[in-house]
Amino acid sequence: MNLSWSTRLMSNAVPPLSESEQLRCAVEQKLVGTIAAEPTRATRADLYLALSQVAREQLAERWVRTQNADRNNKARRIYYLSMEFLIGRAMNNALSAIGLRDQTTALFTPPGPSLEEVMECEPDAALGNGGLGRLAACFLDSMATVGLPSWGYGVRYEYGMFAQSILNGQQVEKPEAWLQDRSPWEFPRANKHHTVRFGGTCEHHGEWAEWHAADSVEAKAFDYVIPGHGTDRVSTLRLWKAAAPSEIDLGAFNTGDYQRAAEFKNRFENISWVLYPNDSTSAGRELRLRQEYFFVSASLQDILERHQAEHGTFSNLAEHVAIHLNDTHPAISVAELMRLLVDDHAMPWAAAWDQCRRIFSYTNHTLMPEALETWKVTLIQRVLPRHILIIYRINQEFLDEVVRLYPGDIDLMRRVSLIDDGGGHDKDKRVRMANLCIVGSHRVNGVSQLHSDLMVQTIFADFARLYPERFHNKTNGVTPRRWLAQANPALSTLLDDKLGGKDWRLDLDRLQELRASADDAAFRTAFAAAKRGNKLRLANYVARELAVNLDPDSLFDVQVKRIHEYKRQLLNVLHVITRYNALLDGSARDYAPRSVIFAGKAASSYHMAKQVIRLIHDVAAVVNNDPRTRDLLRVVFIPNYGVSIAELIMPAANLSEQISTAGTEASGTGNMKLSLNGALTIGTEDGANIEIRDNVGAENIFIFGNNTAQVNAIRQAGHQPLALYHGDPALKEALDRIDTGFFSPGERSRYHDIFNCLLHYGDHYLLLADYADYVATQGRVDALYLNSDEWQRKAIINVAGMGPFSADRTIRDYANDTWHIDTN
Structure with a gap:
């Protein structure tokens, strides 16, 4: 230069x-x-x-x-509260x-x-873990782009979750010190800080109480500007850093007790060190609760301070403030807003509760009851003594309402109560945070049509009966600016030429015009060339970083997401082993050369997920080094998956693996990003896969396996994994090779737990029930890929059908239906 x-x-x-x-x-x-x-x-x-x-x-x-x-x-603003914002570079x-x-x-x-x-x-800004955080980042981008007065609030994690490296095939977690050189994109707000208190006792004075806290921490603000596209509007992501009231315990330092002086500082500032501290210990659980309350309290104090400066009263708070809770992590907001209005600003309880229920809205992200956040009552009593009293009062008034509607229905009251009574034992009582969100909000939504339907039929059925008008659907979306225009310049340039400009970036429905080009041989050739260039770029990265050579003309089969049993990376591995076995014994027919690409992090305490990562590496070591098969099958695991690596992988993918057990994936957004970049989906009838199918056409997607109703029927009848194992020779051979140490000759018992989990402990996520159809469907994938023209035609149709999955559409739906903010 x-x-x-x-x-x-x-x-x-x-x-x-x-x-x-x-x-x-x-x-x-x-x-x-x-x-x-x-x-x-x-x-x-x-x-x-x-x-x-x-x-x-x-x-x-x-x-x-x-x-x-x-x-x-004096604009009406939307405040989006989330523990994660995976904003990337x-x-x-x-x-x-x-x-x-x-x-x-x-x-x-x-x-x-x-x-x-x-x-x-x-x-990469290490402010999130997976889809939840990336969704929040897409939403901030879209809020600015469509013109909403909007703020995001979160935590300025110093280390994020963790940086993932692989040692001897095993995940190793290291601190992700993304802020070690400071970010040039943040604006420290030296004069913007709020005090957040913990512990102590409460002194009651009628409706309000005086909280005598045991300790406190300062929340210091750091702003990230989130620019809109096609507009001068810029939104704000305000992140909070925890700071000790004093930098060190100077008295301890001066007496030579340097360790205690440092502990004083660390005891407060560890709140904003790490995303999702390990909650397998009591200390970890308390830290996580403190972390959630810390960011909620600072954010709500900030919101009220801004509103009071502009309006001078809180009587019109709900007319100018909309607060959205992204999952249950910010659920304590409901109690905190009540505390601030009643205790700090002398608003009568009834008036404060009326404001609260008109201000909050809540997005649920899971159908699994075990994933709904709860906290022990005893823990909240110790850490947030005022809030447990507020929660109990909210609960009592809510249950009184339930009694008026359904007198004598004790079971209903027990099911919807904000407090799980723990079987009558005080030490086992827990606060159900999702219930608190629902009771304290005016709108509750799921994130795909299937998820929203199941939400009101299963986990929240009782609440849907009480408040049918409160529940609705908002299918997720992704921003086309980052996930196509920026991540895939080759395809974006092609779209600019075909669509006559760049305005599709702001109106993704224009992609529908590509359908006619699917039958244009010249366009298919150009489309294929763009894809191959992206595949070559990824192959070069893998060769440089992992010393694995991928053939850019092979089918790039991609599964990139958090490693979890319900996402069923293990089912993918079973197919890889089955394919390898077929190549060895000569039974393979018309297999397309395939490169199977995995990426994703396992939670640090999640043993089974870590075992799956290790198995992937052991299988890769055998397959990639076998001269009989390596020209037809390669396997690679790309470590430390995040936004920037996703931007490299998504444009290169031919096949998108979306294979969760039907009824477990709320929506997914990786499925949208991959389809937007021209990958065909192989997936179950789960989450937004269904809506993708409806928009691209059933003939342009590979749907397999049991649907939600069939999954429930199998479980009710009693799943029989051993019968499937003995009845399918290919499945038996694949599982036996895992169990007998074929892929781990130095430690033949390494994967006994995986084998036993599938065959003897119930196969909870029904991998074996879907295995045969999955393998057969992969055969259909091979046949189509070997017909290049037809593959490209269907890939183009997938891109053309992705208009409804723009985050701009999702945000406009929220603005009009939930937040009541005009987007025109």
Whole structure:
């Protein structure tokens, strides 16, 4: 990069600079004045920091204008509360939003680094784990793009969840220190902090109480600007960092007790260290509760402070404030808002409760009862003594309402109560946080049509009977800016040419126009070339990082998501082993060359998920090193899956594995991103797979296995995995090879637990019940892939059918139906 324009910029004797020259000068000025780096000797990291400062300035100007406009208009705002915001790298999105992407690409040319190489210097923001956090990030992008006055609130985790590495085939967790060099995209707000209290006792004064806390922590604000696309609007993601009331215990330090001095600081600041601290211990559970309350309390104090400054009263709070709870992690918000209004701002209880129920809305993300968050009453009593009293009062008034509607129905009262009575034992009583969300909200939604239907038929059936008008569906969506325009420039350029411009990025329904091009041979050829280029890029990454060679002409079979038994990565492994066995014994017929690609993290305490990761590596070691099969089958696990790696994998995928047990996946968003990038889905009738099928056509997707009703029938009749094992020779051979140590010769008993879980402990997620149909359906995948023209035709139709899965559509639905904010 030849930066030589500063003298021209400062001279009045030369013609004005072009836009590209001004950009070059701006980067040079940041290198010298902010980074203190000599332009001709600047490293890639220097260039990244300088360019980020240039983009940051423009975003800051837009942000200030946005906030002034909202403040002057006394706008009704949506506040989105989430424990996760998996925003990924910011540079590419920022440059695209402010219209500098093409200019910066032209600026960074040989012999210097390319823009892509410069952007590689940015670490992923480690603020989330998986789909929940990525959904929240897509929503913030769409809120800004469609013009909503919006704020996101979360925690500024110093280390995120963990960085995943693989050692001897096993997951190893390391701190993900993404903030070690500070993020150039955050704006510290030195004058914006709130005190969050814990423990102590309460002194009652009629309806309100005085909370005498045992300790407190300061929540300090750091803002990330979230730019809209096609608009100057910029939204805010405000993250809270925990800080001790004093930096250290100076008395302890001065007496030489340095350890106690440091412990004082760490005891408070560990709240914002790590996403989802391990809750398998009592200390971990308490820390997690403190973490949830910390971010909720700071956020609600901030919201009320802003509202009071603009309106001077809380009587109109619900007219100007909408708060959305992304899953149950922020559920304590209901009690906290009541505390703030009643105790701190002297609002009568009834008036405060009326405001509360009009302000909150709640998204549920699971159908599994065991995944619904609960907290021991004794823990909340110790950590949040005022809130447990508020929860009990809310519960009593709610149950009084239930009695009026259904007098004498004690079982109903027990089922819907906010308090699980623990069988009558005080030490076992628990607060049901989902119930608190439902009772305290005016709208509750699921995230796919199937999920929303099942939600009111199963886990929340009683509440749906009490409040039928409260439940509705909002199918998830993804932002086409990041997940197609930015992640897949080859396909995006092709779409720009075919659709006559870039406006499809803001109106994804325009993709429907591609259907006619599916029968255009020239377009199919160009489409296939774009896909192959993306596959070659991924293959180069895998070769460089993992020393595994993938054939870019093979079928890229992709399953990338959190490792969990219900997501059934193990079913995928069983198919890989079955395919390998068939290649060895000569029974394979018309198999397409296939590269099976896995990625995802297992929770640190989740033994079975970690075993699946290890099995994938052991199978890969055998398959990839067998000269008899390696030209037809390769297996690879890409470690430390996150947004940036997803942006590399999604555009390269041919086949999208969405194979959860029917009735367990709420929606999925990976399925949408993969289809948007031209992958065909193999999946069960679960989550949004059903809606994808309805939009792309049943003939353009591979649906297999038992549906939700059939799954329930199998369980009620009594699943018989041993009968399936003995009745299917291919299945038996695959399982026996796992159990007898074929893939782990140095430790033949390594996978006894997997074998026993499937055959002797019930096969809870019905892998064996779906195995035969899954393998047969994979055969249909092979046959189609070997017919290249037909495969490309169906892939194009998949892209064309993805218009309804834009997060912009989802957010407009929320705005109109839930938050009551005009998007016109």
